[in-house]
Amino acid sequence: xxxxxxxxxxxxxxxxxxxxxxxxxxxxxxxxxxxxxxxxxxxxxxxxxxxxxxxxxxxxxxxxxxxxxxxxxxxxxxxxxxxxxxxxxxxxxxxxxxxxxxxxxxxxxxxxxxxxxxxxxxxxxxxxxxxxxxxxxxxxxxxxxxxxxxxxxxxxxxxxxxxxxxxxxxxxxxxxxxxxxxxxxxxxxxxxxxxxxxxxxxxxxxxxxxxxxxxxxxxxxxxxxxxxxxxxxxxxxxxxxxxxxxxxxxxxxxxxxxxxxxxxxxxxxxxxxxxxxxxxxxxxxxxxxxxxxxxxxxxxxxxxxxxxxxxxxxxxxxxxxxxxxxxxxxx
Ligand code: FE2
Numbered sequence: 001x002x003x004x005x006x007x008x009x010x011x012x013x014x015x016x017x018x019x020x021x022x023x024x025x026x027x028x029x030x031x032x033x034x035x036x037x038x039x040x041x042x043x044x045x046x047x048x049x050x051x052x053x054x055x056x057x058x059x060x061x062x063x064x065x066x067x068x069x070x071x072x073x074x075x076x077x078x079x080x081x082x083x084x085x086x087x088x089x090x091x092x093x094x095x096x097x098x099x100x101x102x103x104x105x106x107x108x109x110x111x112x113x114x115x116x117x118x119x120x121x122x123x124x125x126x127x128x129x130x131x132x133x134x135x136x137x138x139x140x141x142x143x144x145x146x147x148x149x150x151x152x153x154x155x156x157x158x159x160x161x162x163x164x165x166x167x168x169x170x171x172x173x174x175x176x177x178x179x180x181x182x183x184x185x186x187x188x189x190x191x192x193x194x195x196x197x198x199x200x201x202x203x204x205x206x207x208x209x210x211x212x213x214x215x216x217x218x219x220x221x222x223x224x225x226x227x228x229x230x231x232x233x234x235x236x237x238x239x240x241x242x243x244x245x246x247x248x249x250x251x252x253x254x255x256x257x258x259x260x261x262x263x264x265x266x267x268x269x270x271x272x273x274x275x276x277x278x279x280x281x282x283x284x285x286x287x288x289x290x291x292x293x294x295x296x297x298x299x300x301x302x303x304x305x306x307x308x309x310x311x312x313x314x315x316x317x318x319x320x321x322x323x324x325x326x327x328x329x330x331x
Contacts, residue, residue: 004075006076014031015031029296030061034049072101110299242275257273
């Protein structure tokens with residue numbers, strides 16, 4: 001059983017190939033990334049990039065996996081959530097490929113794929129508390145056996161944590177103008193910033209407005225350095241997330257925390273969450289650099305699990321606002 005997975009929810013177009021075995025094996029994970037522009041992403045340009053990248057990425061992935069098209073048992077793709085234009089390109093490519101090969105087409109909930117690859121390849125237990133942080137999402141999740149769904153315990157009530165850092169990177173004109181730029185520049189003096197935790201939920205947009213109105217003018221007048229803003233912003237938002245995670249740990253008594261999603265790559269966030277885990281004597285697990293961001297491998301891996309269950313969803317159209325808790329996890 002070999003599944004090809006197509007990921008195209010945002011700025012990355014990726015194809016992964018996974019094989020069923022005692023443990024699911026990733027045979028290939030290839031991508032083409034659209035670089036972060038200073039003006040932000042334009043959906044139409046992203047979609048054009050993905051459409052152009054499809055053929056070459058497919059050929060490289062097949063070569064890397066050392067499999068032929070005939071050996072593919074199913075084609076999986078990111079159904080959502082994501083940017084409409086980008087999702088559509090992935091859907092059209094996957095649909096065409098599945099028809100050409102005469103194999104099943106498997107729609108995948110993108111957020112769940114981030115979790116599944118973490119659980120399958122990295123977790124020590126089968127039931128972690130999941131901290132999913134990316135551009136569009138920031139969620140604290142547990143699996144609910146009764147409803148067979150991932151239950152969102154807490155989340156952002158406005159923008160994703162990654163999106164907040166990306167916008168901050170652009171406003172400060174960092175290089176690159178995104179969360180990576182913020183992480184690289186985060187050295188300096190701590191400045192007190194608004195801290196918004198509401199129960200189990202978080203909010204970042206007020207903090208962004210505060211930085212824009214009160215802090216950036218001081219950067220321009222050279223009273224504060226870019227590094228101070230990046231350092232303080234990271235410390236503040238990561239502390240907010242850690243507070244909610246700590247509360248979720250106390251409620252759920254989970255023995256492991258899984259950090260996944262694109263912003264799981266941030267070393268400072270890893271360090272802070274690890275400290276929380278150590279204090280509560282629970283295992284801290286983070287997905288590898290390669291398997292944290294958006295990638296086809298997680299789509300192919302989740303595709304294998306669904307194909308094995310022999311219950312492939314019939315509704316395959318892309319869904320821009322597909323939530324983590326909207327999909328039943330029956331596999
Ligand atoms: Fe993602």
